[in-house]
Amino acid sequence: MNLSYRTYYVFVRNMVSYKRFVVPTFLVSLVEPLFYLITFGIGMGAYMGYFGGKPYLYFLVPGVLVSSVMMSSTFECLYGTFVKMVHEKLYDSLIATPVSAEDAVAGDIAWGAFRGLVSGSLMMLVAVVMGIIPVSVPSLLLLLVLMVFIGVLFASLAMIVTSVSPSFDFFNYYTELIITPMLFFSGVFFPLDKFPAWMQKLSEFMPLTHAVKISRAVFSGEYRAKYLWNFLVIFVLEVVAFVIGVRMMKKRLIK
Amino acid sequence: MGAFITAKDLTKKYGDLTAVDGISFEIQEGECFGFLGPNGAGKTSTVKMIHCVSPVTSGTLTVKGMPAHIDNRAVKMMTGVIPQEITLDNDLTVTENLAIFAKFFDIPRQEAKKRIADLLKFVELEAKRVSKIDELSTGMKRRLLVARALLNHPKLIVADEPTTGLDPQARHLIWQRLRQLKAQGTTLILTTQYMEEAQQLCDRIVIMHQGKILREGLPLKLVEEEIGREVIEIRISKDEDERIIGQLAPFACGHERVGDTLYFYCRDGHDILKKLVELDLPNTWTRPASLEDVFLKLTGRGLIE
Numbered sequence: 001m002n003l004s005y006r007t008y009y010v011f012v013r014n015m016v017s018y019k020r021f022v023v024p025t026f027l028v029s030l031v032e033p034l035f036y037l038i039t040f041g042i043g044m045g046a047y048m049g050y051f052g053g054k055p056y057l058y059f060l061v062p063g064v065l066v067s068s069v070m071m072s073s074t075f076e077c078l079y080g081t082f083v084k085m086v087h088e089k090l091y092d093s094l095i096a097t098p099v100s101a102e103d104a105v106a107g108d109i110a111w112g113a114f115r116g117l118v119s120g121s122l123m124m125l126v127a128v129v130m131g132i133i134p135v136s137v138p139s140l141l142l143l144l145v146l147m148v149f150i151g152v153l154f155a156s157l158a159m160i161v162t163s164v165s166p167s168f169d170f171f172n173y174y175t176e177l178i179i180t181p182m183l184f185f186s187g188v189f190f191p192l193d194k195f196p197a198w199m200q201k202l203s204e205f206m207p208l209t210h211a212v213k214i215s216r217a218v219f220s221g222e223y224r225a226k227y228l229w230n231f232l233v234i235f236v237l238e239v240v241a242f243v244i245g246v247r248m249m250k251k252r253l254i255k
Numbered sequence: 256m257g258a259f260i261t262a263k264d265l266t267k268k269y270g271d272l273t274a275v276d277g278i279s280f281e282i283q284e285g286e287c288f289g290f291l292g293p294n295g296a297g298k299t300s301t302v303k304m305i306h307c308v309s310p311v312t313s314g315t316l317t318v319k320g321m322p323a324h325i326d327n328r329a330v331k332m333m334t335g336v337i338p339q340e341i342t343l344d345n346d347l348t349v350t351e352n353l354a355i356f357a358k359f360f361d362i363p364r365q366e367a368k369k370r371i372a373d374l375l376k377f378v379e380l381e382a383k384r385v386s387k388i389d390e391l392s393t394g395m396k397r398r399l400l401v402a403r404a405l406l407n408h409p410k411l412i413v414a415d416e417p418t419t420g421l422d423p424q425a426r427h428l429i430w431q432r433l434r435q436l437k438a439q440g441t442t443l444i445l446t447t448q449y450m451e452e453a454q455q456l457c458d459r460i461v462i463m464h465q466g467k468i469l470r471e472g473l474p475l476k477l478v479e480e481e482i483g484r485e486v487i488e489i490r491i492s493k494d495e496d497e498r499i500i501g502q503l504a505p506f507a508c509g510h511e512r513v514g515d516t517l518y519f520y521c522r523d524g525h526d527i528l529k530k531l532v533e534l535d536l537p538n539t540w541t542r543p544a545s546l547e548d549v550f551l552k553l554t555g556r557g558l559i560e
Binding site for chain 1: 269306308309310325326328331332334336338340341342343344345346347351355356358359360361403
């Protein structure tokens, strides 16, 4: 791994280019959570009654927070990176400078994670405006930190997919067969305890399940040791995905 | 003091395909060295190994005494690359493109600002400072690539077909600039398919074909050695070959039939020209031999002696 501080320069490059897209992406990032919170939260929530003594929205918001991070960082490192690599040939010019392939890919992963953080924060803002507020300021800050970890995880996983992708169409396999099911089987919208045992077991293998558990606990200030396990799963997976993602991208970039 | 760049048995393979097949060469500091060859000859693969973006399969390659390697940031730090493809950052403006690149080279902001202003003047793009990339013509994009390659005040410039697809004005401007840089002592590596470009810029060239170096030398000397001084082209039907060759061959050092044309190559054109007048053939041209003739002879078609 030939990583250096130049990773940060690649991040800055993305930030400068982002200026031009910031309004549309903010709009999308705001509309999407509103859509979830209104349809599921208010519309469906009205039939759901109380979850653990609180309205359904309190159950829903922490899950939607982390899944919006997942979505943003995934899409950034699929489509965003692919365009930069194949269509714009940006990576080719990056690696001809002292920026290494590892720096370039890591910079893009950091960028994907940042986009996830932005989406998650906007979602949080919408929730707060709607009166669904994390239990304390430390809990809010902890949620933001969690978003960064989840962002890096899904950005790295997406990077692995991008590194082997011949075209845009290939991303559909990943988004439709892995990301979308994960959204519905990780306990974002409803508790998993009514699922048969094998399905519950299966959901343990989905990183989002662990993220949702931590998010929900932190949101309501329920800090228990058992959540360290969930965090460990995310952290280990993240490190592994990062290393593999960077290596595979390097292999694709350097011929 | 050894050579600036030394390659020995340099080989590049992509899977089963051998792009560069055990070539050796030396490039001196301050010279302009040209790689000529048709598409797929291995020129780009060779220069990519030199500027450390493509790993060497086998053989050795050193740049300023350092082994060329994809993680060799020191080589990249002192090299400016004008790539074959236009790899500008379309999301950024002209100035932003340069400013971000300056960052990649750790150039401090104030210094970068100064260099960007100078370079935009150098490539005559001052008026386009805040333009987006897709508002530029191809010629402007190429000039911006030149400016970008110079940000780090490189000791070595690698120009991979820098004038492909340009109109004559833009091409001549780029040649001017490259000559100016060479005059300042920058080492220049050029790949090209344009013989005129090689003749305009290069001190020394190699002609590559199918991954191998066929010839190496000074452009004009190569022409003289391989072809001679003059070329006579006669557009004439094949049926006449025997008669004309019989008459003219004794005065030429080689001849060749390609399509509708019969070529004679000679070192001294006097005698053959006299003979030509005697024969009074229509559709006959006499012109000085060029690098293009060498190129075609070596890479395209065999010369019948």
